[in-house]
């Protein structure tokens with residue numbers, strides 16, 4: 001009985017963390033999957049470049065040449081898509097997205113951009129994302145979904161020909177896929193830099209962070 005009480009108390013405590021265990025697991029799986037997808041994608045891109053004269057250096061690519069890069073890309077794809085689906089479901093079902101990412105007010109956005117330009121990165125309260133963070137998270141989540149959809153279209157262009165048409169043809173789908181990658185890499189550079197500038201946020205994403213008031217959702 002005591003063990004059960006202790007277990008349910010532990011579960012309650014975990015659920016009241018800023019970043020509950022499922023979020024942390026999914027976040028780091030996503031980070032790994034994204035890195036595999038980006039670097040193997042560069043290996044595939046180099047075989048048939050979109051921007052003439054622009055290719056990625058060998059040391060940045062996962063896979064010696066296109067075929068092994070494709071294998072890594074297809075393996076990472078499942079991890080990215082299934083983990084992403086779990087994250088989206090969790091975010092919607094628990095109300096995390098509503099509470100953590102909404103509302104986004106234009107006034108807050110302008111204020112945060114102004115403060116950031118003056119190098120005032122206020123982050124005393126880790127439990128509240130600022131307006132810029134909210135927008136960036138929305139953009140990167142949308143870019144992740146777009147990558148899976150455009151990726152599926154260029155993987156199976158015949159079976160998914162209506163999707164290819166919707167995207168403006170095979171080459172256009174490829175370009176959208178490339179732009180999505182660029183958005184995610186841009187986000188990643190800023191995101192990692194900010195988490196190093198405010199290491200408390202990084203520690204929170206590893207250990208769970210501060211406990212939330214009972215009324216807050218996970």
Ligand code: HEM
Pocket residue numbers: 023027030031034035096100126137140141144184188191192195201202203204205
């Ligand atoms: C690999 C290096 C990465 C590091 C060091 C990192 C670090 C962090 C940290 C510290 C937070 C918490 C921010 C805060 O509480 O203020 C966070 C949240 C988040 N990160 Fe990352 N991250 C990485 C990769 C990624 C990637 C690849 C993506 C997506 C493409 C991503 C998307 C997100 C999202 C959407 C959140 C908000 C999660 C939520 O609250 O539901 N991260 N990350």
